Amino acid sequence: MTLVIEGLKMTRARADKGMSNTHTGALRLEAGTITVLLGANGVGKTRFMETIAGLRDPDGLAISYGTEPLWIRKNSRLRSNMLLRNEKAMLAYSYSCQSPEEQLFARSVHDELQYVLRPYQLDHAVSELRCREVLAAVGWDESWLDRDPYLMSGGERRRTALASMFAAPAAWLLLDEPTAGLDAAGHERLGIRLKRSAAEGKGVLLISHESDWALQLADHVLIMHMNGSVQLANREELLANPGLLEEAGMEIPAWLRVAHRMMCIGVPPEQIWRPADSAAHAAVAIHRDAESKLLRKRQDRRIPFAKRDSEKPLSPLSNFDPRAVWLAYILFSAAILIQSTWTGLGAMALLVALSIHLGKIPLRRWRGAIMALTAFTISVALLAGLGPQEDGGYWSTDAALASLQSLLRPLLAMLLGFGLPLAVTPLRLRRSLEQLFAVFGRLPQWGTKLILTVTLLLRFIPVLLSEWERFARIGMARGKRIRRTPGGAFKRLQETSIPFMLALFRLGEQVSDALESRGVSMERQPTLLITERWKGRDSLLAAASAAILLIFWLWQ
């Protein structure tokens, strides 16, 4: 089954070192081959793999497994042209994410394997057979079926996770850093198993920063460039021209430089990947290599600390003193909350929209919450309007509007409030609060503790949010639950929440270790650093908000 990705930016191997040559085209990864995805840190390898697995919006790409497109367009009554995941394509791959052991949630190896097999609706006997067979692939016998992953060591949990990836009868295997933390035997076993899967006609796409291990298995390499384009080459091409990596902003690993030199002195390319074979050949190599170019270490092509492509403009709000921003927010919110007419509310909505635009407040991040609250507001208003009326009807527009108005006020204030975390990062907030209280003398110990705790909680909310989203995505890749049913929703919650809670504990431990090692013991008081100075523009911001409140108050 060929994996086809259309609409991808591709870089052609270029003969001359001219302008970069990218075009939009289709990438075809053939069944029975192993492709290694290479790219610098932060170039988007994991994101690309998640897109291929249908866990992220296709973003203009058309992905298909064989003849099955990953996304199908459906016209529903609510929305035309809705994109839906195609179950057949989702079943065509098996996905192993980074640190896959974190995703385990069942209380026995058997349950974990059956969970992955369930969407394939295999015969009972067949699926039991598969369970045993994959255990053998990771070097275990049947006695491991009843073992509880929670009581295992990290390495054993990793094996369970890899077994569950191999269990599914899928045509494609997608693996993201499967070897991190594996021992030598684990590397060996995984390599053999992947080779066998490819020989059986499966396709493999692999991300691994252990390039010497991965390239020894590979047929092709897919190199991701900093501009998001990809370049497909076979591994011998990479061996002949390791500079391809530098062009993509990567460093050439030392081993690849040496391997390249060995090719130049006449060691047959197919022997180079295994050090034992290449040593034997290098030792008898009699080719003189007068012509081979010495691969000198070129200047680092990656500009240190180059800013990322995805960089968003900073919000101008961050230039203000946190206290000014808070004060302005409180005044502005008060102005919103005292509105009792539709005209007033309309004017406020305009002002809020203007502030969001000027303050460059990215509401996208909170799209889910905003949509849920809007839906809630509307349904409460509708409910308020329903009911037996004096005139005998069952609907009262006035009641619905009154309720809508009272709920719109906090909604507007909240929309504005989403800008606060941007302008006032948790540590700045902490410092400005401490400064504020320090005016009345030294802040008591409990105050310091409280402020620190609250600010750290605020700091980690985005981290937790993205962890939750990550587990939800991977849950979908493993459980293949794409239809929205109430039962499915409950199952999905379970698949996501158990790994999430465990991740939460781990994060907590790491945070406390980091704090302890920094000497942030709760016993002592930190130095009060004055970094915020109240400037003219801060007064201006506060005054403007006060003026808005005053004007609307008088107008009411």
Place this chain on the structure above:
Amino acid sequence: MTYINSSESLVLQDVSIDRILENGQIVPRLQQLDFALAPGEWVNLAGVNGSGKSSLARLLAGLTIEGVRGTWSRGFAGNRPSPYIMQHPDAQLFAETPREEVRFALEWRRLEPDMIMQLTEEILAFTGLTAIGDTPWEHLSGGQRQLAAVAAASAGESPLIVFDEATSMLDEQSMQLVYRLARKLNERGTAVVWVTQRLQEIEASSRVAALTEGQIVFDGTGHAFLYGADDETGLTPCQACGLRLPYLSALALELGRLGKLQPPYPETPEEWEAVLQGIVAVPV
């Protein structure tokens, strides 16, 4: 700065840690371990997952661990916990930008505010972060965030710093940024504990302590660790610990066995270049 001018080593004697599983089973993390670290020394800790290298690293950093038995003296490292850098930078960053992060770290050292501002700039310059001092995390790569974590954790001078697989999620270039910073701190006199599974990071002349099942099974030079084969089994200490030999080490070992290479084996691409030239020059 609590820079302790003590020449005494950090010593662990007969230290054990037990892990108690949910079902009551007791699994040792560390078993009757003896270990010493001299001031300013660089030691690599190697071993597979679950070998106890992380527990040892945490113990050396002076972090709280439950159920430790044995005696230890932190010697030159002092009584404060030492900076401890973990695999994932995000859990160890509390501010939003490198500059804020370093300031936050310094605030807990009870320095004068003026001193903090000045030291922050010095640290940013030393770690090469000045240019991105005010760039928020989401615009920085994993390697840059990890550098910021090192800068904040070491915040000025510290007698000891512990890196617990700090580079395992980083690419080649980012890994070298972090590694070079660690070397720079070491040259300034800071002792470094470098926990790693990436054996290509180990230099032939530096010290390696390898763990298996909570015990130190090897303590010697990187060269002996990678290439010093045991007479009976023919395995190198690295292989005996269950670690995968990186490509170049495997190649060197094999060439050595074939009699084409004499120790000390090459490390840099340039040294390899010389070796390959030499091999070719001798027709067989």
